[in-house]
Amino acid sequence: MISTAVAAPGVIALRAMRLSDFHYELPARLIAQHPPARRGDSRLLHLPATGTALDRHFSDLPDLLRDDDLLVFNDTRVMRARLYGRKETGGRVEILVERLLEADRVLAHVRASKSPKAGSWIDIDGGARARVVGRRDALFELHAPDRDFAEIMSNHGHMPLPPYITRADEAEDDSRYQTVFAARDGAVAAPTAGLHFSEAMLRRLDQRGIQSARVTLHVGAGTFQPVRVENLDEHVMHAESIEVGEATAEAVREAKARGRRVVAVGTTTVRSLETAAAGGEISAFRGDSRLFIRPGYVFNAVDAMLTNFHLPESTLLMLVSAFSGYPRIMAAYRHAVVNEYRFFSYGDAMFLERDR
Numbered sequence: 001m002i003s004t005a006v007a008a009p010g011v012i013a014l015r016a017m018r019l020s021d022f023h024y025e026l027p028a029r030l031i032a033q034h035p036p037a038r039r040g041d042s043r044l045l046h047l048p049a050t051g052t053a054l055d056r057h058f059s060d061l062p063d064l065l066r067d068d069d070l071l072v073f074n075d076t077r078v079m080r081a082r083l084y085g086r087k088e089t090g091g092r093v094e095i096l097v098e099r100l101l102e103a104d105r106v107l108a109h110v111r112a113s114k115s116p117k118a119g120s121w122i123d124i125d126g127g128a129r130a131r132v133v134g135r136r137d138a139l140f141e142l143h144a145p146d147r148d149f150a151e152i153m154s155n156h157g158h159m160p161l162p163p164y165i166t167r168a169d170e171a172e173d174d175s176r177y178q179t180v181f182a183a184r185d186g187a188v189a190a191p192t193a194g195l196h197f198s199e200a201m202l203r204r205l206d207q208r209g210i211q212s213a214r215v216t217l218h219v220g221a222g223t224f225q226p227v228r229v230e231n232l233d234e235h236v237m238h239a240e241s242i243e244v245g246e247a248t249a250e251a252v253r254e255a256k257a258r259g260r261r262v263v264a265v266g267t268t269t270v271r272s273l274e275t276a277a278a279g280g281e282i283s284a285f286r287g288d289s290r291l292f293i294r295p296g297y298v299f300n301a302v303d304a305m306l307t308n309f310h311l312p313e314s315t316l317l318m319l320v321s322a323f324s325g326y327p328r329i330m331a332a333y334r335h336a337v338v339n340e341y342r343f344f345s346y347g348d349a350m351f352l353e354r355d356r
Contacts, residue, residue, distance in 0.1 A: 016231070017294070017326070021326070024312050024334065026343060031164050031165075032347040032348075035172070039176070039196065039198040040196050040197065042196055043056070044060060044348065047350060047351070047352050056351075058201075062205060065205070067208060068255075069260060069262075069263050070212070070263065071263050072215060072262060073197075073212060073265045074179075074266055074272065075184055076185075076187040076219060077185045078160070079097060079150075079153050079185055080157030080159055080174075081157060082097075082158040082159070083158070085124040086122070088123075091112055092112065093110060093112045095109070095122070095142070096108060096109040096188060097149065097157075098220055099218070099241070100150070100186065104145065105133070105149070106141070106142050106149050109138070109221060110142075116140070118133065122142070128146070128152045128155075129145075130142040131145065159177050163224055165345065177190050177195070180198060186218030187220075188220060188221050189220070189221065189224070190345060191217070191219060191268045193305075193307050213251045213252070215272040216241075217268040217272045218241045223316070225238060232318070239289065242289045243285070244273065244275075244285045246284040249276060252277075262304075264301075266307060267307055270302050271293065273302055274291060275291045277301040278291070278300070282300070293318065294315070295322045299322075299354065305320075305323065305351075306349055306350070308343075308345065308349055309347055311344065317333075320350075323354055
């Protein structure tokens with residue numbers, strides 16, 4: 001985990017990378033508050049393995065892919081995980097379901113003027129009720145004795161838009177904050193690189209004969225939590241639930257054996273594949289991952305990735321810096337700001353190629 005700093009003319013000093021190394025200035029007007037009018041109608045900043053960044057459009061993606069690439073998607077589905085209600089005392093409560101434990105039990109973030117006590121009840125707007133079982137670190141375990149939480153979220157929940165989108169969720173978010181290939185409920189944030197793909201784009205890629213595979217990483221609210229320590233060695237990475245099936249692992253092994261590229265759609269897919277390949281060769285994996293990818297990390301699975309732009313000082317910015325090189329990523333971000341790309345979940349995309 002090193003960066004270079006000039007100590008004297010002709011002398012390079014090495015030091016550990018710090019949180020502040022990943023800061024950049026971003027005007028608020030560049031944070032996309034709505035998706036583009038049409039899915040895929042976005043810009044694409046291409047950062048090849050060598051050379052400078054190139055301004056493109058997302059519709060150019062097929063031209064950047066090779067016929068023998070293996071394209072890997074995250075098929076998680078975003079739950080309507082934000083609920084509102086009242087405590088028994090009458091105080092307002094906001095619930096963000098983080099994980100389904102059983103049909104009638106969840107782990108959730110609960111925001112209130114005063115934290116609810118174990119054994120107390122929350123009346124959820126719309127008619128449902130949930131009992132506070134207790135706390136698990138920063139999360140609360142909630143139990144709904146009368147209904148499944150999937151039903152409660154479906155009927156009374158709101159799409160959990162990220163905190164940098166400063167508006168309430170709207171009808172368009174039900175479809176646009178969801179990938180067209182979403183299949184498995186469990187996420188509280190979208191795998192945003194996948195939001196660019198329309199059915200038409202998937203057909204174009206299929207007609208090219210480009211092979212695809214799926215992983216599942218249920219994105220948690222921890223993805224938006226800031227890093228609170230300057231020394232990155234002290235950061236505790238949040239856990240996320242991952243599943244990489246044997247069919248996907250075999251497809252990746254075959255691609256690597258034949259010298260083909262593995263192209264990950266999104267940092268969540270990168271984390272999934274690299275977690276499953278932690279031993280060097282990928283194998284099927286199911287469980288939680290706390291993998292923290294930052295400069296100095298050696299990639300075992302992924303050769304190229306599609307990703308959106310990430311928050312300053314975030315672990316995801318550190319991940320893409322590890323992939324394409326810290327100086328090149330920071331220069332590409334400065335280019336994106338100057339050229340007024342749209343940032344974050346509903347923003348534009350990058351296509352990164354790793355020099356193998």
